[in-house]
Amino acid sequence: MKLEQIVGYIDGSIICGNIEGKDIEKGFCSDLMSDVLTIDTDKVILITGMANMQTIRTSEMADIHTIIMARNKKATPEMIQLACDSDITLIETPFSAFRICGILYSRGLKPVY
Amino acid sequence: MVKLRYEIEGGNFDLAGTASSQVKKVLKQLNISQLLIKKIVVALYESEVNVVAHAYKGHIEVEIHPERVDMKITDEGPGIPDVESAMKAGFSTASQKVREMGFGAGMGLPNIKKNTDYLKIETVVGKGTTLTMTKKLDYAT
Numbered sequence: 001m002k003l004e005q006i007v008g009y010i011d012g013s014i015i016c017g018n019i020e021g022k023d024i025e026k027g028f029c030s031d032l033m034s035d036v037l038t039i040d041t042d043k044v045i046l047i048t049g050m051a052n053m054q055t056i057r058t059s060e061m062a063d064i065h066t067i068i069m070a071r072n073k074k075a076t077p078e079m080i081q082l083a084c085d086s087d088i089t090l091i092e093t094p095f096s097a098f099r100i101c102g103i104l105y106s107r108g109l110k111p112v113y
Numbered sequence: 114m115v116k117l118r119y120e121i122e123g124g125n126f127d128l129a130g131t132a133s134s135q136v137k138k139v140l141k142q143l144n145i146s147q148l149l150i151k152k153i154v155v156a157l158y159e160s161e162v163n164v165v166a167h168a169y170k171g172h173i174e175v176e177i178h179p180e181r182v183d184m185k186i187t188d189e190g191p192g193i194p195d196v197e198s199a200m201k202a203g204f205s206t207a208s209q210k211v212r213e214m215g216f217g218a219g220m221g222l223p224n225i226k227k228n229t230d231y232l233k234i235e236t237v238v239g240k241g242t243t244l245t246m247t248k249k250l251d252y253a254t
Binding site: 031032033034035036037038050052053054055057058060061062063078086 | 224
């Protein structure tokens with residue numbers, strides 16, 4: 001699924017990073033960073049309600065390059081800077097994590113497990 | 114052989130992961146495969162977060178050899194009273210603050226073990242803990 005499509009489906013706002021031409025195969029939703037660190041999959045998008053520096057750090061370590069922050073969670077300037085430095089696209093949306101997952105799953109985004 | 118060393122500040126979650134991030138940058142420059150880099154830095158990051166979450170301070174030493182990466186994480190902290198339980202998924206003594214950061218679910222040490230080829234835990238209650246781990250740079254894995 002193209003990242004441009006994903007942003008459109010969830011009424012997303014791009015906070016940093018480039019979405020053009022990016023393909024996403026799978027989605028993973030968690031507020032538990034320990035859980036995110038167990039994923040072995042590439043080309044996965046993280047949907048989370050957890051908005052702090054460790055969300056970005058965890059994604060950097062797990063080779064996750066796109067994060068959707070649900071329910072209007074705001075990234076701090078430090079988080080945005082770290083995301084930019086780590087080649088991570090940050091997307092904010094007013095939708096809940098449940099709604100984002102429902103929309104993207106019904107449109108064909110695959111689950112990790 | 115490349116040797117790296119980084120200090121870790123206990124309790125400072127804003128800086129947690131800084132050392133692992135630096136190691137990741139070096140590993141990328143050495144053209145190590147993405148999959149192996151991910152396993153190494155996930156193990157290292159879990160260890161770094163453990164020091165930040167539980168200890169007063171610590172340091173990370175990394176030696177990158179052509180065929181393996183050796184890592185040693187040493188902290189001054191409370192130690193682990195029950196290593197056997199700590200190795201079980203779901204066991205945690207983390208504080209509420211640590212859990213609010215998205216950690217402390219008792220998945221750290223099992224995940225470190227999963228991502229490395231060798232793991233040794235030496236701990237003294239009231240003094241601190243040293244994790245020694247190795248990841249082979251075996252491109253068949």
